[in-house]
Amino acid sequence: DTGVSQDPRHKITKRGQNVTFRCDPISEHNRLYWYRQTLGQGPEFLTYFQNEAQLEKSRLLSDRFSAERPKGSFSTLEIQRTEQGDSAMYLCASSLNLITDTQYFGPGTRLTVL
Amino acid sequence: DQQVKQNSPSLSVQEGRISILNCDYTNSMFDYFLWYKKYPAEGPTFLISISSIKDKNEDGRFTVFLNKSAKHLSLHIVPSQPGDSAVYFCAASGASGTYKYIFGTGTRLKVLA
Numbered sequence: 001d002t003g004v005s006q007d008p009r010h011k012i013t014k015r016g017q018n019v020t021f022r023c024d025p026i027s028e029h030n031r032l033y034w035y036r037q038t039l040g041q042g043p044e045f046l047t048y049f050q051n052e053a054q055l056e057k058s059r060l061l062s063d064r065f066s067a068e069r070p071k072g073s074f075s076t077l078e079i080q081r082t083e084q085g086d087s088a089m090y091l092c093a094s095s096l097n098l099i100t101d102t103q104y105f106g107p108g109t110r111l112t113v114l
Numbered sequence: 115d116q117q118v119k120q121n122s123p124s125l126s127v128q129e130g131r132i133s134i135l136n137c138d139y140t141n142s143m144f145d146y147f148l149w150y151k152k153y154p155a156e157g158p159t160f161l162i163s164i165s166s167i168k169d170k171n172e173d174g175r176f177t178v179f180l181n182k183s184a185k186h187l188s189l190h191i192v193p194s195q196p197g198d199s200a201v202y203f204c205a206a207s208g209a210s211g212t213y214k215y216i217f218g219t220g221t222r223l224k225v226l227a
Contacts, residue, residue, distance in 0.1 A: 004157070031213065042118075042203050042217030043158065056212055091157050100146055100165055101213050105157035 002026060004106035006092050012112045013082055020078045021109045025094030032075050033103055034067055035091040036060065043091055049075060050097065082113045117141045118206050120218035128226050133191040135221050137204035140185065145208035148215070149178060149189045151200045158203060162189070166208075194225045 005024045013019050025032045030051050035043035046065070047057045051072035061067075064082075069075040079086055089110050093103035119138045127133045135149075145166040150158035164171040164178045164187070171178050177190045191198055201222050205215040 006157075033214065035215075040219065042205075042219050043215070044217070045214040048214060056214065058214075093157075095213070100163065101207070102148065102160055102163055103215060104160060105150075107155075107157045110155070 004092055004094050004104055006090075006106040006109050008109055009107060010110045010112075012114065014114050015082060015084060017082055018078065018080045019082060019111065020076055021090055021092075021111075023075045023077070023092030023094075023106060025074070025092070026104060028096065029094035029104075030072065030097050031095045031101065031103075032069055033093040033095070034075070034077050035093065037089040037091060037108070038087075046077075079111075082111075084113045087111055087113045116219075117144075118204060118216045118218040120202075120204060120221050122221050123219070124222040124224070126224045126226060127194045129196055130193045133189075133194045133198065133223055133225065135189040135191075135202050135204075135223065137187045137189075137218055138185060139187075139206050139216075141206070141216075142182075142185065143208060144206040144216075146206070147178070147180060147187050148205045148207075149176075150203045150205065151198075152203060152220070153200050161202075191223075194223075196225045196227050199223055199225050 033048040034046040037043045049069040064080045089108045091108045093105045095103045148163040149161045152158045201220045
């Protein structure tokens with residue numbers, strides 16, 4: 001399978017704990033995106049990387065959130081001191097560096113903060 | 115400020131008939147539009163896209179129409195099949211020179227056998 005993969009698929013944690021999610025993009029894609037989706041809403045942009053450079057961050061990405069893509073391949077998204085409002089589906093997508101840039105999504109990580 | 119709007123939260127269509135899903139946007143700087151399909155507990159799956167230089171793009175049973183003057187796009191599915199039952203999201207990009215997508219809130223399509 002050469003699609004975008006995410007790990008874990010589900011995460012249940014207690015408020016105040018730290019969590020980390022991983023995304024492996026399609027191998028030849030150099031852009032990688034993180035989105036968050038809550039119930040009844042469409043995905044909302046969080047941040048994106050071109051290779052290892054983080055080029056844009058949404059105001060949704062508070063100081064408790066940090067994302068990395070150290071070698072321009074996989075990426076991690078860490079949430080520190082989780083809050084119940086962080087409960088959501090976290091989606092990763094990747095794309096080629098083209099003018100019309102179709103993003104392909106992974107299956108997502110469902111986070112539940114108790 | 116919802117820049118991409120899908121005003122119909124749900125739609126039911128008989129199998130074999132046409133499904134028409136609508137999407138409106140407010141930012142005239144958007145230059146690339148897409149439709150995704152999403153099943154529960156899965157990520158969005160890319161369906162079809164259209165650049166702002168075109169007004170129609172077709173791929174099998176799926177056709178996307180873009181009306182730039184009305185800032186409106188639609189997805190036509192003909193003929194509709196029960197397996198098309200899912201939530202459909204439209205997305206737009208290109209404003210502010212970034213590649214991020216702005217998504218609508220989705221339309222749940224149910225195709226009745």
